[in-house]
Amino acid sequence: MNLVNLESVSHAYGPKPLLTDVSLGVAAGERIGVVGRNGGGKTTLLSVIAGQVRPHGGRVTHTRGLRVGFLSQQDELDPGIPVRELVLGGRAEHEWAGDQAVREILASLIGDLDLDAKAGDLSGGERRRAALARLLIDEHDLIMLDEPTNHLDIEAIAWLAGHLAARKSALVVVTHDRWFLDAVSTRTWEVVDGRIERYEGGYAAYVLAKAERARIAQAAEERRQNLMRKEIAWLRRGPPARTSKPKFRIEAAQALIADEPPPRESVELVKFATARLGKTVYDLEDVTLHAGGPGSGPLVLDRITWQFGPGDRIGLIGVNGSGKSSVLRLLAGTVSPDSGRVVRGRTVRLAHLSQELAELDPARRVLETVEEIRKYIQVGKKEWSASQLLERLGFKGDAQWKVVGDLSGGERRRLQLLRLLMDDPNVLLLDEPTNDLDIETLNELEDLLDGWPGTLLLVSHDRYFLERVTDRSVALLGDGRLSLLPGGVDEYLERRAAGSAVTARLGSAAPSVPDRPGAGQPAPRSQSGAGAELQRQSEPTGLSAKEERELRKELNRLERQLDKLGDQESRLHTAMAEAASDYARLGSLDAELRDLLGQKDAIEAEWLEVADRLGD
Template identity: 85%
Template structure:
């Protein structure tokens, strides 16, 4: 049974039709993800479905008594109203405190916020969480969310996905967070050119289905062209000769991507990176850092050692306020460390995309603003003009001649990023680069970064983007420690869920077991058993030290052999073998350390 039906709905703002003769329905319990370009009509579609906007033509019908909950991009919270009243309404404390579902929502969205705090005193992220908590505590038949993951960290996004998947309500969600789409959606709607194209499954299934549709369309066009050629030949020659009909077969989903190359040619990029960067990028030794500079603000790093090499692609993750942006500012030399030493390579050419939008001349044209940096840039083996790169990041045709002062926040973000790339850096520090970018633009940005040969350090709550463009993850938990996560975001979430502190690991983002002290041995363990375990632990530590030395030598050899592709490939194979051995030894060491600490 459909909760909502749209029949031949059309709607436009100005001359541009956002919805054109759209007919569709939302079924009971259905979970739908809505995708499409910015300004393409996604928010309009939600507003029409929820009956907040009356369409220019067509009909929208709701089942009787339908309870709709809507989260818009901009909340309408009363600034004088406290969080308690906004979220819990008139519920008595014993009423909501005894409800496990309410407590879970408050714990994961409100957290440590004072329930008596006024909405007017909250930050944008805190207001967003408050509005979301208010919506989820209530009961609805249909929940509609417009960019619900904005201002949420990775942990909160994972919780929200699980919460929504467990609810019986139907769901329609607009988001650019592709991991979230895959986690919650059973169907995908794409709003494009006034139409709503429908696909089964979440984002991954949508991508495969769209690729298959494109392949079929291409085959149909080739068939049409072939028939036209035959028709022209017949007109010239008379009756056509017998010809065999072309055969087209529909490939399975796996066949669509079976022969695809890897997203990044790691060896090739490392060769370019080593040539441009040399052996040293950043070396941090025994660094202590506070967010506001020496002794000011929260502690971010406490006596940490960390190394970045040429071609490293690192994702920084952690709870909000843990200091991820402060680490980027340290690397950009805009905040001073308390103690320790940071060495930057002599060949480093840095570009830092912060969360604040850089000042741009509002009277200049978009293309002029980019070309004043550089008109052409080499990305990998290909040269791109400023106009071509603008087109890839969503500035097509006349949009390149728009005045900067008329751009939206998302467009300014894209322009700022492109100006940084045109300056030809070899080290990129990116702080939330995906803010306000739609999925198509994100795909283009990922493809652009795939061919960019340099060191990349990324802070992002967009899990899909993070896992797509980086090769390793490091966690900051706000306790001054770093943790290398071989298991990536999944490992981070698992350890956070267990409530255990992440283990500090250093030296090229690899662990230094000597810095991880096991707790006292379990009561009841014999002295002999403890001695044997510690003896084995020491042996593994020595083995890790030897493997670390071999790894360092291989990195140096690869930098020296940057122009010898064959030798570089051989060295890379040796490096992978060393890293596999290190992973095995580390796993054994951690298992023994856990036995000693149990």
């Protein structure tokens, strides 16, 4: 049974149609994820379904007594009421305190807030979490969420996904968080050119189904193009012949040509060349750091020695307020450590994307902000102007002359990324780069970073993006250490749930012996970059500080070799599978694999020897 039905619904803002003759329904218990480009009509679709916006055409019907819970992107809260009243309404304390489900919602979303604080004193993120908690506490037949993961950390996003999947309510959610989509949705709607394309399954199933549709469409288009070429050739075989052609065939061929679709509009990111990095990128030596300055605010790092090497791609994870942005600012040189020192390599060309984007002058024009970095750039054999690149990034025509202060969050993000990359950096510090980016732009950014050979440190609540573009994960767990996470985000969530931040020893430069390849487990992709010492050992090794640094650099070198050999091994296995019927080729590949495994065994033995000297 459908809870909501849309019949031939159309809606537009100004001259731009957002929904065109849309007919669909939301059934009881369905969980639907909505995707599409920014500005394409996703929020409008939610508002129409919820009954908050009356469409210009068509009809929307709700079942009688339908209870709809709607979380918009703009939280309009009375600033004078306390959090307790905002979230819990008139519920007596004994009523909600005895309800386990309510206690879990409060603990997971607003456990750090004072229930007596006024709503007007909360930050934007805190107001957002309070509004979400209020919605989830109530019972609804249909829950509609517009970007619910904004301002939530990875831990809260994982909890929210599990909570929504366990509820019996129907769900329609707009989000750019692809992991979240996969976790909660059983169907996917794509809003594109005023239409709603429907797919079964979550994000992964949607991508596969869309790729298959594209393959079929491409095959049909190739057949169509072949027919078009034949028809054009037939039409052009001289005036005498043309006059003798049946009129219906001429009209059909002309219609075919006239129906030629325009090139697809898409955001395209250009891969920029990077400057060469030396052996040293960043060395943190016995660094202590507080979030609010020396001795002020939460302790972020406590006497940490950390080596950040060339080619490292590290994701930094932690709850909101744990100090992730402070670590990036430390590396960027905008804050100083309480004690210890930060050594920066001579060849480092740094680009730091902050959350605030304060470095963009709101009074300048879009084109001017790019041209002040560089007016032209050579990409391959072609020279591109700043204007051409902006156009390819979605800033077309007059949009290049918009004032930066008038841009949306997503537009500002794209503009800043372009500015940073045009400056030819070899080290990127990215603080929540996915904020306000739609999925198509996220895919393009991932593709850019996939082929970018520099060093990357990423802070992001977008789990899909984090796991896609980084090779290793480390966490700030509140104990002053940087803890290595061989199991990635899953391990982080497990350790947070188990409260094992103090006892776990995975934050050292190398994991314990059983975690190395050849000791019963595969080589984890999430190991520390280049043998970095992520936390100081509690037990003395008898080595001087200089000897310990040298040994850790050696671990760095050996782990890089193991990573390269692991990649080669994977490629050989793939090649052997493809050559299954070519026995000569298979024998050659097998010999190559045996030789590679011999090299790997030797390096692993050397690694174990160095790790033993360090006491790891």
